[in-house]
Each structure stands twice: as C-alpha cells, then as structure tokens.
Amino acid sequence: MKLLYVIGSMEVGGAEQHLLRVSTGLCARGFQPEVFAITIGGPLTRAFLEGGVPVHGVALPGWACRILRSERAIARAGLLYSAVAFWWLLWRRRPQVVHFFLPAAYIVGGVVSLFGPRARKIMSRRSLNLYQAKHKLFRQLEHWLHPRMDKVCGNSAAVIQDLYSEGVTKDQACLIYNGVNVEHFLLPERRAKVRSDLSISDETLVFVIVANLIPYKGHTDLIKAFAKIQHLILQPWVCLCVGRDDGIASTLHEEAVSLGIGKEIRFLGSRKDVPELLNASDIGVLCSHEEGFSNAVLEGMAAKLPMVVTDVGGNAEAVINGLTGLVVAPKAPDELAEALLAMVQNPERKKMGEAGHNRIVTIFSMDACLQGYADLYRGSDAA
Missing domain, CATH: 3.40.50.2000 (Glycogen Phosphorylase B;)
Incomplete structure (x- = not known):
C-alpha cells in the first residue's frame, strides 16, 4: 500500500520524530511510505532516507528569490511553489492514502489533495486547538476540510474531544496514542x-x-x-x-x-x-x-x-x-x-x-502504535 505523508518540515520536533518512527516502522509491515515536506531540508531528512522512506519537496529557485526580494513575497511564492509540486507528486505517485500531520500541512496539502487523484485522506491533530484562537483563517479552513477527510486522528482523548467540538463525527475520529521503542x-x-x-x-x-x-x-x-x-x-x-x-x-x-x-x-x-x-x-x-x-x-x-x-x-x-x-x-x-x-x-x-x-x-509501545496505524490504513476501526 502506497502512503504519502505531508508535514511542514524535517526539523527536529515531536511530530516529525513520531512520523519518522511510524513511517520507517511501517516499511517492515509491507507499506510503502513516502513524505512530502512543505519546507524541504532539515536535520531529519537523512534519517528518513536511511530508514527507507523517500522524502520529496522543493525550494524556490535562487533567481526567483532575487527577483522577489521581500521575505513575505518569497514565503508566499515558496508556499505556492510547494503546493504545485505536491499536486504534481500526487498524480505521479498516486498513493492510496494521503496523511497530513500538523496544521500547515493539513491546510496546504488538504486543499491541494481535493484536486488530485482519488485517495483516502487522513488528518492527524497532535495538539489542542488553542492555536485557532490566534489564527482564525486556520480555524475556518480546518473546519471546512474536516468533512472532506475520511478519517481525523488525535493522539489523546483531550485532542479527540477538541475535534468533536469542531464537527468531526465519531465515525471519522480515531485515537492512536504515540508509541515508544x-x-x-x-x-x-x-x-x-x-x-x-x-x-x-x-x-x-x-x-x-x-x-x-x-x-x-x-x-x-x-x-x-x-x-x-x-x-x-x-x-x-x-x-x-x-x-x-x-x-x-x-x-x-x-x-x-x-x-x-x-x-x-x-x-x-x-x-x-x-x-x-x-x-x-x-x-x-x-x-x-x-x-x-x-x-x-x-x-x-x-x-x-x-x-x-x-x-x-x-x-x-x-x-x-x-x-x-x-x-x-x-x-x-x-x-x-x-x-x-x-x-x-x-x-x-x-x-x-x-x-x-x-x-x-x-x-504505549511502538508496536501498539504501529498496529493502530496499520489498522487505520487497511480500513479497520480497531484503532
């Protein structure tokens, strides 16, 4: 089964390291995971590659940065460039499952995936929704995307309760705790x-x-x-x-x-x-x-x-x-x-x-966590 994960970057953070453990662990269970990073580069890239998980992403060409000059303009152009690259990757790889981690990846990848080939769409929320009070546009876009997802995951009961308050249904919601080796x-x-x-x-x-x-x-x-x-x-x-x-x-x-x-x-x-x-x-x-x-x-x-x-x-x-x-x-x-x-x-x-x-x-073992993801991708509600 082809899996395509979408995440903001390859920096060292809890979500990124969790995805590293999950994606490399699922390789041994017969899955074919790949990752698209909205911001390419970062210290974890090598670890994914060494674990057998391809990493995709693009950086805005230097000539474009020189023309745009403004940091805000460069950031917006870079985001659009990444969105187009992700859309093209979807059509080239045609994954059966597209899984979004963290808000930026969910908003960019979630919207773009609606214009891609048919795939099962999953979002993972890994924090409480307090950030939505500061970013009202994020809140609006996420609430609009939720009903368009096949599954919406949380990593704690507290996160699941937040998702229910945002209109996610019990049929959509899935609790998978983090795991540790x-x-x-x-x-x-x-x-x-x-x-x-x-x-x-x-x-x-x-x-x-x-x-x-x-x-x-x-x-x-x-x-x-x-x-x-x-x-x-x-x-x-x-x-x-x-x-x-x-x-x-x-x-x-x-x-x-x-x-x-x-x-x-x-x-x-x-x-x-x-x-x-x-x-x-x-x-x-x-x-x-x-x-x-x-x-x-x-x-x-x-x-x-x-x-x-x-x-x-x-x-x-x-x-x-x-x-x-x-x-x-x-x-x-x-x-x-x-x-x-x-x-x-x-x-x-x-x-x-x-x-x-x-x-x-x-x-909270890693085996239990991986089994939860495997059940989720295979369409089981056991998780």
Whole structure:
C-alpha cells in the first residue's frame, strides 16, 4: 500500500520524530511510505532516507528569490511553489492514502489533495486547538476540510474531544496514542559515562526536561519553581534543558542567573543522545501550557524516570498521578515547585519510575502504535 505523508518540515520536533518512527516502522509491515515536506531540508531528512522512506519537496529557485526580494513575497511564492509540486507528486505517485500531520500541512496539502487523484485522506491533530484562537483563517479552513477527510486522528482523548467540538463525527475520529521503542530508552549502562562527560557527580540529583525552547513549553515556570525550592534540596542538583532554541535561551539563562540558579540550569540545545541523557537523570519534567500528547513524557517513562507534568492535553492520560509521577496545573510555578520538592523527598520515586516503565510496555509501545496505524490504513476501526 502506497502512503504519502505531508508535514511542514524535517526539523527536529515531536511530530516529525513520531512520523519518522511510524513511517520507517511501517516499511517492515509491507507499506510503502513516502513524505512530502512543505519546507524541504532539515536535520531529519537523512534519517528518513536511511530508514527507507523517500522524502520529496522543493525550494524556490535562487533567481526567483532575487527577483522577489521581500521575505513575505518569497514565503508566499515558496508556499505556492510547494503546493504545485505536491499536486504534481500526487498524480505521479498516486498513493492510496494521503496523511497530513500538523496544521500547515493539513491546510496546504488538504486543499491541494481535493484536486488530485482519488485517495483516502487522513488528518492527524497532535495538539489542542488553542492555536485557532490566534489564527482564525486556520480555524475556518480546518473546519471546512474536516468533512472532506475520511478519517481525523488525535493522539489523546483531550485532542479527540477538541475535534468533536469542531464537527468531526465519531465515525471519522480515531485515537492512536504515540508509541515508544522501549529498548531504545533503557540504557542504564550509559549513566556513568554521560554524567562524567557532563561533569556531573554521582551524588548530584539530575532533573531533565526535553522540550524545544518555546514560550508555551513553560521553562520560565520551571525556573521560578526551582528558585523557590533551591535551598530545600539538600544535595547538589542540576536541571538539563534539552531542546532547540527558538529564540528565548538567552532570556531564560538571564532569569536563572538573576534567581541564583544559573549554574544549576543547563541548556544543552538540540541533542541526538536524548536516551542517554534520560538514563543519566533522576526525575523527568514537562511543564507545558499546552500539549496534544507528549513524546517526551513517554520517553522519560520508558527510561524509568518518575515524571512531574502539567495537566494539559494527554499528559494525565500517560502519567497516573501518585503512581507513575505527579500531575500539576499549568502556569502554576508554586504548585510545580511543591511537586518537584515532593518528588525530591519521596523515597519511593524509583518505584514510580518502574511503574511508569511498565505502563509504557503495556499501553504505549511502538508496536501498539504501529498496529493502530496499520489498522487505520487497511480500513479497520480497531484503532
């Protein structure tokens, strides 16, 4: 079965990495996935190609950029150029399924696909619909496209409820949770070396947050929370902030320094050794203001970390409060501080990590996720 995925870019993000795992995993199950990226290039391109998944896309020619000059004009022309290229690819490849990931890909690809050859059309929403309040045109176009899709997927029950509120029917809706390759995130033998490479002693308590530096990921809340409890943590500690800087790293660092924890908050940037970093850590954190369903939470649980997460999107569907971690309100630094301190002082936190790992194995494995997609593409409602 030929599958054509459409996504905005090949940058390192949760949706992009999820699509990488899904598309390469489906290759082994007899599917023939390909990807069209609206913005071509990006660090994940090579990983898709090495996994046997062709990547398509176009870039506006240099001569066109020189003529247009204006960044806005170049962006609009580039989008139109990509739309035409995608339309042509549809007719050349004639996939049986076209699957759109994230709003930009859905709007551009969804509209264009209506003028392409017959194919089953699927959209995946991976966040709550809060962004629609800021982008009313997106909201109008998405609501117009929904009834023209064969299936509309969400990665958490919270996302599915959003889709129902937008007019998606129960027959259309499909819940497929994110999945994790557990064996990739259970590397206890790497702990000592990673700590040594980062100059972290054995007795140091290590927190880790894996999230690109974007305001809604809540790093400011986390820094404020740590500032409130820094003198109550009775051992050396650090917090590893892993993720791409989207322009706020310097501001966050300055805030940490001003609150007296500049040395403890470490910004590591985008990393390829996330599993190793998780295994070198003791407590996982995700303090987002909004989420669909976080891969980072599942990966932390797979690495046996007790998690402290905010109650947004599907976080509370993954983390069972009091059993595999602690769930707190978003945008509440004081409550986050209390939860972090409670986790530090909890002698049973390793058992929480074990329980979280077991939950991943039984519910959120990559095999279960891939089976959900395979059922969806084959026309089964089992997912």
